[in-house]
Amino acid sequence: MNRIAWITVIVLGLLAPFAVYPVLMMELLCFALFACAFNLLLGYSGLLSFGHAAFFGGAAYICGYAVTAWHLGPLQGILIGTAFAGGLGLVFGVLAIRRQGIYFAMITLALAQIIFFLCLKMPFTGGEDGLQGVPRGMLFGFIDLNKPLNMYYTVFAIFMICFWLIWRAVNSPFGQVLSAIRENEARAISLGYSVERIKLLAFVLSATLAGTAGATKSIVFQTASLTDVSWHTSGEVILMTLVGGMGTLLGPVVGAFTIVGLQHELSSIGSWVTVIIGLTFIVCVLVFRRGMVGELTRLWKRSF
Amino acid sequence: MGLPLDAVLAQAMLGLTQGAFYAVLSLGLAVIFGLLNIINFAHGALYMLGAFLALIGLNQLGGWIGAPDFQINFWAALVLAPLLVGLFGILIERTMLSRLYKFDHLYGLLLTFGVALVLQGFFTNYYNVNGTPYPGTPASLRGIVNLGFMYFPKYRLFALAASLVVCFITWYVIERTKLGAYLRAGTEKPELVQAFGINVPLMITLTYGFGVALAGLAGVLAAPIYSVGPLMGANVIITVFAVVVIGGMGSILGSILTGLALGMVEGITKVVYPPAANTVIFFVMVIILLVRPAGLFGREV
Numbered sequence: 001m002n003r004i005a006w007i008t009v010i011v012l013g014l015l016a017p018f019a020v021y022p023v024l025m026m027e028l029l030c031f032a033l034f035a036c037a038f039n040l041l042l043g044y045s046g047l048l049s050f051g052h053a054a055f056f057g058g059a060a061y062i063c064g065y066a067v068t069a070w071h072l073g074p075l076q077g078i079l080i081g082t083a084f085a086g087g088l089g090l091v092f093g094v095l096a097i098r099r100q101g102i103y104f105a106m107i108t109l110a111l112a113q114i115i116f117f118l119c120l121k122m123p124f125t126g127g128e129d130g131l132q133g134v135p136r137g138m139l140f141g142f143i144d145l146n147k148p149l150n151m152y153y154t155v156f157a158i159f160m161i162c163f164w165l166i167w168r169a170v171n172s173p174f175g176q177v178l179s180a181i182r183e184n185e186a187r188a189i190s191l192g193y194s195v196e197r198i199k200l201l202a203f204v205l206s207a208t209l210a211g212t213a214g215a216t217k218s219i220v221f222q223t224a225s226l227t228d229v230s231w232h233t234s235g236e237v238i239l240m241t242l243v244g245g246m247g248t249l250l251g252p253v254v255g256a257f258t259i260v261g262l263q264h265e266l267s268s269i270g271s272w273v274t275v276i277i278g279l280t281f282i283v284c285v286l287v288f289r290r291g292m293v294g295e296l297t298r299l300w301k302r303s304f
Numbered sequence: 305m306g307l308p309l310d311a312v313l314a315q316a317m318l319g320l321t322q323g324a325f326y327a328v329l330s331l332g333l334a335v336i337f338g339l340l341n342i343i344n345f346a347h348g349a350l351y352m353l354g355a356f357l358a359l360i361g362l363n364q365l366g367g368w369i370g371a372p373d374f375q376i377n378f379w380a381a382l383v384l385a386p387l388l389v390g391l392f393g394i395l396i397e398r399t400m401l402s403r404l405y406k407f408d409h410l411y412g413l414l415l416t417f418g419v420a421l422v423l424q425g426f427f428t429n430y431y432n433v434n435g436t437p438y439p440g441t442p443a444s445l446r447g448i449v450n451l452g453f454m455y456f457p458k459y460r461l462f463a464l465a466a467s468l469v470v471c472f473i474t475w476y477v478i479e480r481t482k483l484g485a486y487l488r489a490g491t492e493k494p495e496l497v498q499a500f501g502i503n504v505p506l507m508i509t510l511t512y513g514f515g516v517a518l519a520g521l522a523g524v525l526a527a528p529i530y531s532v533g534p535l536m537g538a539n540v541i542i543t544v545f546a547v548v549v550i551g552g553m554g555s556i557l558g559s560i561l562t563g564l565a566l567g568m569v570e571g572i573t574k575v576v577y578p579p580a581a582n583t584v585i586f587f588v589m590v591i592i593l594l595v596r597p598a599g600l601f602g603r604e605v
Contacts, residue, residue, distance in 0.1 A: 110546040235421070271429050278419065282400065289407070
C-alpha cells in the first residue's frame with residue numbers, strides 16, 4: 001500500500017462515525033481485524049485453520065473476565081486477552097502443524113471445540129449466557145470509553161496498529177518466506193528454511209491478532225458469548241476472507257464489512273441467514289475464488 | 305475408586321453404539337477422501353438429512369401427498385433414505401464438486417461446508433432446534449434384551465449390529481472384490497486406471513454417492529435413539545473429524561476400529577468423569593498427535 005492509500009484509509013476511518021452508527025462501525029472493525037489476522041494464515045501461508053473462533057472468543061472471555069472480576073482497565077484487559085490468544089495459538093500450532101492440509105483444518109476445528117466446551121462448562125464463564133455487563137472503563141485512567149466516540153477512536157487506533165503490523169509482516173523477509181512456503185514447500189525446505197518454525201510463527205501471530213480483535217469486541221459490546229467461540233464464527237471468518245479476497249491486504253476488510261453488513265440487513269429473517277451464508281460460500285468457491293479485491297485488482301491490471 | 309463395574313460396563317456398551325455411528329461416518333469420510341481427496345464437511349448435514357427423511361416419511365409425507373394414512377415405516381426408510389441422500393450427494397458432486405478437482409483440495413472442504421450450512425439453516429427454519437423424537441421404532445425392536453452380563457435396549461443392539469454389517473460389507477467390497485481393486489487403484493493413480501478404459505469420473509461420482517449414503521444410513525439408524533434435530537449433524541461431525549485424525553484415513557479397517565473404540569472411551573468417560581464426556585475424544589486426539597502424529601493407522605509422514 002502506498003502513502004495515498006494509507007491516508008485515504010485513515011481519513012475514512014476518522015470520518016466514519018459521523019456517517020455510520022458508531023457501534024456498527026466498531027463491530028465492522030473488530031471483525032475486519034479478525035479477518036485480516038486470519039488472512040495472514042490462509043492467504044499468505046496457505047494454512048486453513050478451522051478453529052480461529054477459539055482465539056477470538058477465548059480472548060473475549062479472558063478480557064471480559066479480567067476487567068470484570070479483577071477490575072483491570074480496558075487496555076490491560078485487551079492485552080491479557082491478546083496474550084492468552086497468543087499462548088493458545090502456540091499450543092494449537094505445535095499440535096496442528098504436525099499434520100498437513102486437510103488434517104490441519106480438522107485438528108484446529110477439534111481443538112477449538114475443546115475451548116468451546118470449556119467456555120460452556122467452566123465456572124466463571126456464565127455457561128449458556130456467557131459473560132455479561134463487562135465494563136468499558138477508562139482508557140489510561142482518564143478517557144471514558146462509555147462515550148461512543150472515545151470508544152470508536154480507541155477501536156480504530158487498535159485496528160490501525162494491528163493492520164500496520166500485518167502489512168509490515170507481509171512485506172518483510174518473513175512474509176516473503178511465507179509466500180515461498182505456500183507456493184512450494186519442498187523448495188523452501190531445500191533452501192534451508194525451517195518451514196515448521198516459520199509456519200508456527202505465522203500461526204501464533206495470526207492467533208494473537210485474532211485475540212486482539214475478540215478482546216476488543218468484548219469491551220465494545222460488554223459481553224463475551226458462546227457464539228464468539230463456536231465453529232460458526234470460525235466458518236464466518238473464512239467466508240469473510242474468501243469474499244474479500246484471500247492473500248490481499250484489503251480483501252478481508254472488505255469481506256468483513258460485506259458479511260457483517262449482510263447479517264445486519266438480514267437479521268429479520270432468522271435462520272435463513274445461515275442458508276444465505278452457506279449459499280455465499282458455495283458461490284464464492286465455485287466462481288469467485290479471487291474475492292472482490294482480487295477480482296478488482298485483476299481487472300485493474302488488465303485494463304492498463 | 306468406588307466405581308460400580310456394571311455401570312462402567314453398561315456405559316461402555318452404550319458408547320459402543322455411538323462408536324458404531326462414528327465408525328460408519330468416518331468410514332464414509334475415508335472412502336470419499338481416498339478417491340476425491342476432499343474432506344466432506346457436509347457429511348454431518350447429510351447424516352442429519354437421513355434422519356429427517358425418516359422422520360418426514362413417517363410423520364408428514366402422507367399429509368403432503370393427500371393420503372394421511374400413508375407412512376414410510378422404519379424398514380422402508382432404512383433403504384429409501386440412504387438412497388435419496390446418495391442421489392443428493394451425486395447431484396452435489398456432478399454440479400459442484402467436480403468443478404473443483406483441478407484446484408486446491410481445501411476448496412472442496414469449503415464448498416461442502418457451505419452445503420452443510422445451507423442444509424442446517426434450512427431445517428432450522430422448519431423444525432425444532434432441540435430435536436423431535438422419532439416415534440417409528442418397529443415393535444420388534446422395542447424393549448430390552450438380556451445379554452447375560454447386562455440388560456441392553458434391543459434397538460441399540462440392532463443399530464450396533466446393522467452398522468457393523470454395513471462396515472463389514474464396505475470393507476469386503478473395497479478390499480476383496482474387483483470393483484474395490486479399481487477403487488484402490490483409482491486412489492493411487494487415477495490417470496493409469498483411466499488409461500485401462502475405466503470410467504474414473506463415473507467411479508468418483510458413485511463413490512461420493514456411496515460415501516454420503518453411508519452418512520444417510522447412519523442418520524436413519526440414529527433417529528430412534530437421539531431425537532432428530534437440525535444441529536445433530538454439526539455436533540457429530542466435529543467429533544468424527546477428531547476420530548479421523550486419530551485413526552488416519554489410510555485404512556478402512558482402521559477407521560472402523562477407531563470409531564468403535566472411541567465411542568466406548570466416550571461412554572466410559574460418562575461414568576468416570578462426566579464433565580469431560582464431550583471433549584474426551586479431542587483430548588485423545590491431542591495425545592495421539594503428540595505420540596504418533598500420523599495417526600494410529602496413518603500412512604502419511
